[in-house]
Amino acid sequence: MAEQAKVPAIRFAGFTDPWEQRKLGDYVVVSTAKNADGRFNKEDVLSVSGEYGIVNQIAFQGRSFAGSSVLNYGIVNTGDIVYTKSPLNSNPYGIIKVNKGIPGIVSTLYAVYRPQDNVHTNFIQVYFEQHERMNNYMHPLVNKGAKNDMKVTAENALKGVVTFPSREEQVIISEFFDRLDSLITLHQRKYDKLVVFKKSMLEKMFPKDGESVPEIRFAGFTDPWEQRKLGELVVIERGGSPRPIDEYITDDTNGLNWVKIGDAPSLGRYISKTSEKIKPEGLSKTRQVHPGDLILSNSMSFGRPYIMAIEGCIHDGWLLIRDEPKSFDPMYLCHMLGTPKMLNQYRMLASGSTVNNLNKELVSNASILMPCKSEQKVIGQFFNHLDDLITLHQRKLELLQNIKKSLLDKMFV
Numbered sequence: 001m002a003e004q005a006k007v008p009a010i011r012f013a014g015f016t017d018p019w020e021q022r023k024l025g026d027y028v029v030v031s032t033a034k035n036a037d038g039r040f041n042k043e044d045v046l047s048v049s050g051e052y053g054i055v056n057q058i059a060f061q062g063r064s065f066a067g068s069s070v071l072n073y074g075i076v077n078t079g080d081i082v083y084t085k086s087p088l089n090s091n092p093y094g095i096i097k098v099n100k101g102i103p104g105i106v107s108t109l110y111a112v113y114r115p116q117d118n119v120h121t122n123f124i125q126v127y128f129e130q131h132e133r134m135n136n137y138m139h140p141l142v143n144k145g146a147k148n149d150m151k152v153t154a155e156n157a158l159k160g161v162v163t164f165p166s167r168e169e170q171v172i173i174s175e176f177f178d179r180l181d182s183l184i185t186l187h188q189r190k191y192d193k194l195v196v197f198k199k200s201m202l203e204k205m206f207p208k209d210g211e212s213v214p215e216i217r218f219a220g221f222t223d224p225w226e227q228r229k230l231g232e233l234v235v236i237e238r239g240g241s242p243r244p245i246d247e248y249i250t251d252d253t254n255g256l257n258w259v260k261i262g263d264a265p266s267l268g269r270y271i272s273k274t275s276e277k278i279k280p281e282g283l284s285k286t287r288q289v290h291p292g293d294l295i296l297s298n299s300m301s302f303g304r305p306y307i308m309a310i311e312g313c314i315h316d317g318w319l320l321i322r323d324e325p326k327s328f329d330p331m332y333l334c335h336m337l338g339t340p341k342m343l344n345q346y347r348m349l350a351s352g353s354t355v356n357n358l359n360k361e362l363v364s365n366a367s368i369l370m371p372c373k374s375e376q377k378v379i380g381q382f383f384n385h386l387d388d389l390i391t392l393h394q395r396k397l398e399l400l401q402n403i404k405k406s407l408l409d410k411m412f413v
Helices: 057-061 121-127 131-138 167-204 280-285 330-337 340-349 360-364 373-410
Strands: 020-023 028-030 046-049 053-056 074-076 081-084 095-098 104-106 110-115 161-164 226-229 235-238 256-259 276-278 287-289 294-297 305-308 312-314 318-322 367-370
Touching: 046 057, 046 081, 046 095, 046 104, 053 057, 053 095, 074 110, 081 121, 095 121, 121 161, 121 167, 167 340, 167 373, 235 360, 294 330, 305 330, 318 360, 330 373, 340 360
Parallel strands: 256 312
Antiparallel strands: 020 161, 028 110, 046 053, 074 104, 081 095, 081 110, 226 367, 235 318, 256 276, 287 312, 294 305, 294 318
């Protein structure tokens, strides 16, 4: 039974031997190579990133943080392993990464190791990539100093026990995760490019200050956009919170959807569900909203508009913007209110006051430029389609990340 416990839940075909439990020091040794001859300079200093691995400090952070001399820095060759003794988010005892790039140097705050012949160097990084595994390994070995620094020598960090398969199986596992990482990176880049593209389009498809037409426009539209005050075209009302809230918030399925900031999706523009509901007796002290209504968070740090896809009610953290004359295409209005230009205008209107949140008067006084209804519609459809693409790639990315997280657990002992 003890041997059975050293076999992962998921394994590549052809491998049946149990994994072996040994000290990490049986697989890697401390590298004592120093930059004493000055072959590397400040441009060659490396840093360790939890997300990106070992990176050039200047290329990644924009500058070198090296001291006046780098002669005592440790040399990191391609394939060497680096342990950073600094707490990083989910890794209070530091992280371990492999240098997959060109050689460089690291400060004395890092420990550098050289792999032995019985280990595939990339397997070391994959093994310690799971936060819980890394933390459980380092916790008994590390003492934290008064400044939250790691009190552990490079040698002592190797005294913990790891459970590894044969080198042949290590290679197969490492190559699998390399391919999975490449796929994740591909979708991350697609997502990032779409986000940047949308930001650019929000600037170019709406007129700049002092202009009446946008830089980029759909074919067939030539008329100048009309300038108006937003409050002349829509009804703006503030939400309200029932009192006391505890009497009304409930999971009662017969209640009305209670829209909170946390119900707003990080991607997309529609609110289609809420985590809580409100009892009917609380409705007189709040404000009801209906499908098609637009609501805007009144926080100056948020200021993000959404379209209601369900019946509900809103608290005083939201502004209701109701287009009673039907002057706007709903999706156009939603995207227009969320442009950087509008958010900057809110801040300028509030300049010199103690206003920390958006309010009815401030939003009403905002100036807008609006095209004809037909042009609004195609602009709204364009950004709606762009949002759908961004959401699609974000979901694919999250799915791949979740798959990797699961496999980092199931493919290791």
